[in-house]
Amino acid sequence: xxxxxxxxxxxxxxxxxxxxxxxxxxxxxxxxxxxxxxxxxxxxxxxxxxxxxxxxxxxxxxxxxxxxxxxxx
Amino acid sequence: xxxxxxxxxxxxxxxxxxxxxxxxxxxxxxxxxxxxxxxxxxxxxxxxxxxxxxxxxxxxxxxxxxxxxxxxxxxxxxxxxxxxxxxxxxxxxxxxxxxxxxxxxxxxxxxxxxxxxxxxxxxxxxxxxxxxxxxxxxxxxxxxxxxxxxxxxxxxxxxxxxxxxxxxxxxxxxx
Numbered sequence: 001x002x003x004x005x006x007x008x009x010x011x012x013x014x015x016x017x018x019x020x021x022x023x024x025x026x027x028x029x030x031x032x033x034x035x036x037x038x039x040x041x042x043x044x045x046x047x048x049x050x051x052x053x054x055x056x057x058x059x060x061x062x063x064x065x066x067x068x069x070x071x072x073x
Numbered sequence: 074x075x076x077x078x079x080x081x082x083x084x085x086x087x088x089x090x091x092x093x094x095x096x097x098x099x100x101x102x103x104x105x106x107x108x109x110x111x112x113x114x115x116x117x118x119x120x121x122x123x124x125x126x127x128x129x130x131x132x133x134x135x136x137x138x139x140x141x142x143x144x145x146x147x148x149x150x151x152x153x154x155x156x157x158x159x160x161x162x163x164x165x166x167x168x169x170x171x172x173x174x175x176x177x178x179x180x181x182x183x184x185x186x187x188x189x190x191x192x193x194x195x196x197x198x199x200x201x202x203x204x205x206x207x208x209x210x211x212x213x214x215x216x217x218x219x220x221x222x223x224x225x226x227x228x229x230x231x232x233x234x235x236x237x238x239x240x241x242x243x244x245x246x247x248x
Binding site (some may be wrong): 027031032035039040041042043044047072 | 243244246247248
């Protein structure tokens, strides 16, 4: 997937763990894990909004388009 | 799901029971076929097939119907097996999988095959009746819309499940 999720970097910047984020945005740790490892196929706007609010960032900070990555069939 | 869980729990033993009944049926008519080959006079006398004129036609027709019946038992077995597999996915709680779409489509084809077999039996009985009108074969195989409608419905349902499985897969990766 040429869309890269940079949740890990943002969490690192904010000195926050995935568990903490999960508690703040009320999204299960399992789902956040899927997002973090780039296994998600889609992201709800509500999820994006909650994460952006919790990490005080923009969607563009979390999602990056990287043409070098192999695109999904 | 509006169905009560009890109905679902009951479905499995019912289908299993039907598979056993179907196997018994296949065994019984298989034994009938073997009997007509091993002791023709005894059995045909018991069934009221007359000796002499037309006997060969009637015997051949009876054997042909039995063979079609055996194929029909296999068709019924396949339908029941597929149905059992679908019921199992419902019990597990994830029926919207690609496998079920394929299974429904398989059931549709098998039901279609079963209906063709039914028509074949009707054709055999009709031909036997034409050949030996004096015997007066009592065949009660009327054309029915219900199975054809069921086949159509099954094909549509298979497509619905295919779509559902795709949507389900999409939802699976949505966070």
